[in-house]
Amino acid sequence: MLNDERWLNKRLDKMKEAGLTRHLRKINNQSVFSSNDYLGLAKDTRLISAAKRTLDDWGVGSSGSRLTTGNCEWHEKLERRIAEFKQTEAALLFSSGYLANIGVLSSLPEKGDVLISDQLNHASIIDGCRLSKADTVIYKHVDLDNLEEKLKETASYKRRFIVTDGVFSMDGHIAPLDKIMALAKSYHACVIVGDAHGTGVLGENGRGTSEYFGVMPDVVIGTLSKAIGSEGGFVAGSKTLIDFLVNHARTFIFQTAIPPANCAASYTALGIIEQSKEKRQQLRSHVLQIKKELKEMGFSVKGADTPIIPVIVGNTQKTAIFAEKLQEKGIFAPAIRPPTVAIGESRIRLTVTTEHCTNEINYLLETFNLVGKELNMIK
Numbered sequence: 001m002l003n004d005e006r007w008l009n010k011r012l013d014k015m016k017e018a019g020l021t022r023h024l025r026k027i028n029n030q031s032v033f034s035s036n037d038y039l040g041l042a043k044d045t046r047l048i049s050a051a052k053r054t055l056d057d058w059g060v061g062s063s064g065s066r067l068t069t070g071n072c073e074w075h076e077k078l079e080r081r082i083a084e085f086k087q088t089e090a091a092l093l094f095s096s097g098y099l100a101n102i103g104v105l106s107s108l109p110e111k112g113d114v115l116i117s118d119q120l121n122h123a124s125i126i127d128g129c130r131l132s133k134a135d136t137v138i139y140k141h142v143d144l145d146n147l148e149e150k151l152k153e154t155a156s157y158k159r160r161f162i163v164t165d166g167v168f169s170m171d172g173h174i175a176p177l178d179k180i181m182a183l184a185k186s187y188h189a190c191v192i193v194g195d196a197h198g199t200g201v202l203g204e205n206g207r208g209t210s211e212y213f214g215v216m217p218d219v220v221i222g223t224l225s226k227a228i229g230s231e232g233g234f235v236a237g238s239k240t241l242i243d244f245l246v247n248h249a250r251t252f253i254f255q256t257a258i259p260p261a262n263c264a265a266s267y268t269a270l271g272i273i274e275q276s277k278e279k280r281q282q283l284r285s286h287v288l289q290i291k292k293e294l295k296e297m298g299f300s301v302k303g304a305d306t307p308i309i310p311v312i313v314g315n316t317q318k319t320a321i322f323a324e325k326l327q328e329k330g331i332f333a334p335a336i337r338p339p340t341v342a343i344g345e346s347r348i349r350l351t352v353t354t355e356h357c358t359n360e361i362n363y364l365l366e367t368f369n370l371v372g373k374e375l376n377m378i379k
């Protein structure tokens, strides 16, 4: 098949013409404003030593799926800790947040059920809906009136599942979970929340979007690879839900368990996160400062007050040029283009972490001012 690759090159050329090809970049000593390691835990010495100790005791890989030879005390210890952290009865580990989303969405809703999904949900939720035997209906991004319409339209389905990201990865919006839960209650629907970016960041104790709104969705899905600083995914919910997933979620059953060392690092991280109120306040003040100053310069800045700060450029090529100019000046912040976002909504997506110092933030703002003027985006 691949001895004649002209067809592949043609497809790549089409993307090139539209300015949409993706490239791998090596991060060296630039100033990075694109990390999901919001609390700087990925390089925290406490996580590193926890992982090292566990590496010495348990080795590098887990050697099998959880249901065969891969299950060790660290997996179960971390699951109990995640349940405690998320304040649910139980939790289940997956190899990534992506696979956790797919595992839940492809197994829980059945034929005759319907998934009611926010328009801007993450790719892993979209893929999970595609794999589900249930139908999928899309509602307008965080639009509660439209969600209610969809709930009314789907009255004939057996079961209804509203599925939403907690914090939207490309827009930085927070899903209004309190109101979504209220709608779900009056229309007898379940709520599934993908809280990859909320966990560790939102709520008094960093428990995520549910804590931020003081609600408890039916299913909470998360990742260990963002604020938790390690690698892997999880689902938190009732004991019955977790038992069900152990028996039905194919991305759980047929996947090698995550390494015990990852579990140990994540376990340590959860304790730190609960104690990191000040760090979260510091993060929030970074976010508020950057957004305020960018807006004052005249940039169009989207999102709620989360560490995800999208600066809208609009035109795809111009966005790519903006990102290149930032890079030339030593700042890494990616251009986000279609199909990740809608046509005409290309953007530079900044993320802030507690590791950014005042000098770095000031340099970022100066550079945005400079490049924005160069590209006639601001005066």
Ligand SMILES: *Cc1c(COP(=O)(O)O)cnc(C)c1O
Pocket (backbone or CB within 6 Å): 096, 097, 098, 099, 101, 122, 124, 165, 167, 168, 169, 194, 196, 197, 223, 224, 225, 232, 233
């Ligand atoms: C990163 C992300 C995921 C996937 O998590 P991984 O652990 O990286 O696979 C799922 N949903 C959202 C919204 C994300 O941003």
